[in-house]
Structure formats: C-alpha cells, structure tokens
Amino acid sequence: MAAAMVAGCAEAPPASDPEARAEYERANDPMEPWNRNVYNFNDSLDKAIIKPAAERYRDFVPDMVREHLRDFLNNLRAPVIFVNDVLQADPDKAYATLGRFIINTGFGIGGIIDIAAKDIPRHDNDLGETLGIWGVGEGPYLVLPLLGPSNPRDAFGVGVEAYADPVDRVPSNMGYYYVSYVRGVLVGVNRRTDNLDNLDEIERTSVDPYSTVRSLYRQYRQSLIEGKPVLEKPRPGYVGEFPKTMELSKGDN
C-alpha cells in the first residue's frame, strides 16, 4: 500500500531550480501519476457508456421533457443549497433559495416547472464552496473515480452532502434505498448532457485534456470562493436585477 502511494506520487523538482519548483507548486498535483490513471479510467468509461448515453438522451428525449427533469432535479437540491447559503451567512441567497423551493414545489407541481426562475434566478452552492469561504484550503488536486476533478475539501463536501441530504436520507431511512441511486444516475446523465459541447471542445483543442481540465476546475472553484464571477455577473438572488435574455438582446452592443 505504502509502495503504491509512493509510486503514485510525482517527483518534485529540486529546490535548486526555483522556477521549475514554482511551476510544480502552481499545478498543485503531487499525485499526478495516480490521478492520471483515474482520469484515464473515467475517460474510458465515459467513451464506452456515459457519453453515448448522454448523447442518446440529448438526441432522443424531447427538449421539454429534459427541461422539466432538470428543473425537478434542481429543485431537489434546494435544501442543500439553502443550508450552504445559511452557512455562508448570505441571507439574500438563502431567502432566494427558500422562496424558489416553496414556489416551485407548490405552483411548479413538485418542482417539475421552474416557475420561480423568471423572478428569482437559480444559483448553485455546495459544502466545498462553503468550506473554501471559511478559509479551508483546497488541498492537492484529486481525480475521483466517476465523479472526476476534485480535491480533499470538495470531496469531503460531496461526501457529507450525499450522506446528509434529506432528499436521499428520508427515503433511505424508510427503506427505499433505490431512490438515491436513481437520483444519482439521473443527475449524472443530466450533468454529462449539459457538458457535451464543452468537453468535446476540450477534446478538439487540447493537447493534454488532463491538465486542461485540472486547470479549469481549479480556477473555476477558486473564482467561486473569491466571489469574482458573482461580482461580474449580476448577482443571483436579487429579484429583478438579473437582466432577461430578451432585454439583453435589445441592447446595441
């Protein structure tokens, strides 16, 4: 086991080469050889099963059905998002999530119609982000089997959420274990379908998709924690502040 761990570690450049060292530390990937193996495993699985499934889902299931399934799955995530909004001491976001959940569950027929979206835009949130805002560092880059790019902080967040999410917990306690598995598969297919174009673009243009994904994931997570894109993007959670697509396209550059 120890030997396997050692074998899985990349060799750090010597301290006598400070620039190489800086580059190595910037990549933040001491377990790169191991991570690359997991990445390749995920990639083979993706090419053999997940991607074809996502493509069939996109090509054969009508847009309307997919849209409502996405709305339904998003609504199920609301309790977790709400708790994280609260943990981040962000009353505006928490209020928006709570409002959306009540409106969509009631008037949106159990969440299959995101009827609240036109007044209160959706935002996502997760425990990894909360921990980051609290000052917990990301730790070394980690590729998880099936789940893909991560790090100890975000992986811990995913684990706690999977355990504590009431939408999974309550049915499981009642003996309906399959509920969380079905939900997991649906969320996975939905997420992969949303990313079909993005991942195809990476495949088309990158000479090393592994490091491209690593870089994008780390920058994206960091920007969420620093709140940068939220500042540039009209901040979700404020009613009426987010310009509608139609209003935007009226503008003349």
Add this chain to the structure above:
Amino acid sequence: MLVRRLFLSAGLFLSLTFLFPAPVHADADMTQAKDVVAKLSKQAIEVMTSKGVPDADRVERFRGLFISSVDLPTISRFVLGRHWKTASPEQQQDFMKLFEDMLVYTWAVRFKEANDQIVVLVNGTKPDGDQGVIVDSSIVRQGQDPVPVLWRMRLTEGTFRILDLLIEGTSMIVTYREEYASVINQNGGDVNALLDVLRKKTVAMAQQQNAGQAKAN
C-alpha cells in the same frame, strides 16, 4: 500677476504630465477598448458565417482579423512561461506560429457555430492596472443563460489588443500555460516535444475544419 500664475500652473501641469504618463482610463480609451471588442466579435461572426466565400479564404480573413486584435507576442511569451527563456529563437518562432494556428482554428469554429444565434453584448469597462482595461461582456445565446466573459485589453502601439479572456472565472492564457507546461514536463523539459504535438494537433484541426465545411456544403 494673473499671467504669472497661469504660467506657473501650466508649468506644474506640464511637469506632472511628464512625471506621470497619462493612465489609459480616460473615457475615450474605455470607449475605444469597448469598440475593439464589439467590432471584433461582430466581424468575426460575419466572416465565419458569410455565404458564398471559399472556406480557406474565410479562415484566412478570420486570421487577419484575429492577429490585428490579439496581442499574440505577449500571450505567447506568457503561455510558454519559464520555457520561453530556455527555448532557442527558432523554437520561439515555431511556437508563436503554431500557437497562432491553434487559436485561429479554435476560435474560427466557435464563431462559425455561433451563427446568428449569438450576440456579444458589451456591458461596461473598468481599469486594469495602468495600461489595461477590462471589458465586461455577456455572450447571449438563444434560450440559454448569458455567459459572462471578461476581455483583458492592453494598449500596445496606440490600439487596444486582447491579452486574455476570462470565462466564468477561468483565464484562457493561464489554462494554456498549464496545459503546455504539463506537456513539456511529461517529456523531460523538451520544448520540441510540445512543438511536435502542437504541429500534429493543428494539422488535425485544420483537416477537421475542412471536412466539416465539405460536409456542410
């Protein structure tokens, strides 16, 4: 008396302007930076979606547009990072050429697929250091949430050129730098290894582009 004061203040003003070169954040500069983005995205979509133009011409016209609006020398140096210094002048030249091809084929297809369905809206500008401006824009596609894109612009030779694109918090040039550093390091620090894979990749992308066009026609 009055005249003397006028001269004094004029002198003071002049010396101040020489001491501190004017920052580029005058309104006119902001507007110019904004116009570069608006014009580039508009023309790029026009060039790539215009009908009745041979495909090769289309890409070459896009290349011309691209080179005039992007600060390629600066970006190339940044992207190659510490390996720029160890690379020979020939390797540097090769890299710049290949990286240009990479960017051109990457973006030509994106603008082509954009069609008329896409609008780049410039929301505003803000200063970025002394010689730079960040242009804040949204890429709006039919039926999808707008994607916020920030363009880092820098004043070189009197015009604003693009230095970086920030899409949802990710920097284009930082991503390229890490990708290429990874390839070089995987090959024991050999810049030629990167040049080889880039050469293969850009050739493949050019062929793909032509194949896609042939199918479309």
